[in-house]
Amino acid sequence: MMTVLRGRRSGFLWSLALFCALCIGTPIAIFASGSPLLGEVQARWSTWQTRDMVDVVRGYRAGEQAALLTLSDDVLAQLPVFAQGEALDMLGLSVRTLRAQGVYAKIEDVSFKVERVAPQDPYVFVTTDEVLTFATYALTPGDGSALERKTGTWEVLYQLARDEGRWKVAKVVATEK
Secondary structure: OOOOOOHHHHHHHHHHHHHHHHHHHHHHHHHHOOOHHHHHHHHHHHHHHHHHHHHHHHHHHHHHHHHHHHOOHHHHHHHHHOEOHHHHHHHHHHHHHHHHHOEEEEEEEEEEEEEEEEEEOOEEEEEEEEEEEEEEEEOOOOOOOOOEEEEEEEEEEEEEEEEOOEEEEEEEEEEEO
């Protein structure tokens, strides 16, 4: 036996559909039109993304410090996890230069402050203010005192690029203040 829908039931179904569309569509319209909630979600996303980019920069800095301190090929082999392109090439050149001079370098972070994280597709630029102490020591045994020691304030621009599913430092531009 077949039941035929009458006007009363179909009217109820149409009103139910309209009610669902209003319940779903209104919050979406408010959210998309620039509500404070949208700004809060964007701020949280930006904070998470900023923290991730700063961690990439800190990882690169730790790798740089280890490479200049040890001058080890094993350490240099691990640096492609954090760096690529020009940044990796410049770090390798620094290690070869120190080896040729018969010295190693110790870099100490006195201060590290992130000034700005600016995504510009396909890169992310991280600008920092850093106070660093750079000291060189002889590779040969001696009295253990630094051959040269310098403390300076630097504005550093890190260019991050995506490579193999990870963010890596592609270029570093440091300007002494």
